[in-house]
Amino acid sequence: MKLCDFSFVGWIAASCTSFGFLPQIAKGLKTKKLEDVSWGMLWVTFTGVTCWLLYGIVKSDIILIIANVFTDSTLVTLILMKKIFKRKNNA
Template structure:
């Protein structure tokens, strides 16, 4: 894949991956995640795993990296909600 295109995908992936970080920080700070639905991170983790496979199939490193980080964030969010409930 075109390196410039791959870089663009990496930036997009970095930003979407970072999206979960403020939620994790907020949850860690307030120790409350009651208003966060369990299903959101669960469904997203499944979907992002499929996106990871899609990234492998179309040979896009950006999609692979972004979704690996995304799945990790979702799993941490689930664990945090479990711990704080």
């Protein structure tokens, strides 16, 4: 192992941004409300994360690939939750 191996910074970054939307999912499941969460944020971030994933694939960067597959799945979960809560609250 190199003395100055900074790949751990990448792994912390990947972990935090990958797990970043989990607290939002947890809060949403608890309160059954995601009204204040912006559709724009969810869709723009989803598009961006999907592009980071492609960038990671092109650059063969395993950290980018794993991180962004996970983040995309949490974003899809939030989008579905917001759709379901919206339908229920309008019913």
